[in-house]
Amino acid sequence: MSNLKTNRFQVAKLGKAIGLFGEMKFHLKSDFPEQFKAGAIFDSRRGELVIESYNPERDLIKFKGVNSVEAAKKLTNVDLFTTEEKTRQDIQLEAGQHFWFDIVGNSVIEGELLLGTVTEIERLGTTDYLKVKTDESLISKKMPNSFLIPYLDNFVLEVSTEDKVIKVQGAFDILEAS
Numbered sequence: 001m002s003n004l005k006t007n008r009f010q011v012a013k014l015g016k017a018i019g020l021f022g023e024m025k026f027h028l029k030s031d032f033p034e035q036f037k038a039g040a041i042f043d044s045r046r047g048e049l050v051i052e053s054y055n056p057e058r059d060l061i062k063f064k065g066v067n068s069v070e071a072a073k074k075l076t077n078v079d080l081f082t083t084e085e086k087t088r089q090d091i092q093l094e095a096g097q098h099f100w101f102d103i104v105g106n107s108v109i110e111g112e113l114l115l116g117t118v119t120e121i122e123r124l125g126t127t128d129y130l131k132v133k134t135d136e137s138l139i140s141k142k143m144p145n146s147f148l149i150p151y152l153d154n155f156v157l158e159v160s161t162e163d164k165v166i167k168v169q170g171a172f173d174i175l176e177a178s
Contacts, residue, residue, distance in 0.1 A: 007085070008083050009101060010079045010080070011030040011081065012028055012029050012030065013027040013029060013080070014075050014077065014078045014079075017073045018060055020068070021069075022066035022067045022068055022069070023061070024060065024061055024076070026054070026059045026060060032090075032091045033056050034091070036051060036054045036061065037054065038053055042081060044078045044080055044081065045078060046078055049075075050065075051063060051064075052064045063075070084101050087099060098161055102161040103118055103130070103159065103166070104121065106118050106161065107165050107166070108166050108171065109165055109167055110167070110168050110170075114137070115138065115168070115172060115175060116132040116133050116138070116147075118132055118133075119132065119146070121151070127150055127151070128151040130166070131146060131148055132146060132147055132171075132175075133145065134146055134147065134175065138175070143176070143178075147174055147175045149168060154170070156168055157169055
């Protein structure tokens with residue numbers, strides 16, 4: 001699985017060891033917990049990790065070959081990564097859903113005005129926000145270099161990952177107030 005070294009992104013972070021047999025606290029950084037099933041392989045700075053079991057109700061995970069608290073402690077604070085290709089293969093989206101990596105890089109347009117480009121998506125509490133790098137034409141008018149748009153229906157009207165365009169409303173007001 002050396003292809004995990006390219007085009008990869010974080011999907012989880014491992015926490016502290018729990019119990020005596022290698023279980024660990026698990027911090028999900030993905031909207032798709034179904035990808036964390038027995039036998040699934042993820043890349044990390046400690047090499048490939050194969051899931052033995054995952055308990056989403058208790059946020060606990062166990063990896064094959066990690067059978068003691070000492071072995072689990074060596075993985076504390078390790079990030080788990082996957083790739084776009086593996087995600088597309090393993091996850092089936094519902095209508096209106098998009099992968100974050102398909103949204104990053106999209107232009108943000110309100111009416112006919114280009115506001116900027118999505119550079120990343122941030123989750124604050126239970127709400128996702130589009131972090132937008134403001135278009136140079138607006139920066140030259142003393143607007144902020146970047147701003148956040150809540151990824152909510154009353155702001156985001158349409159997402160076309162094919163055209164790489166996100167149509168919004170009320171975002172220019174957020175930019176001006178930033």
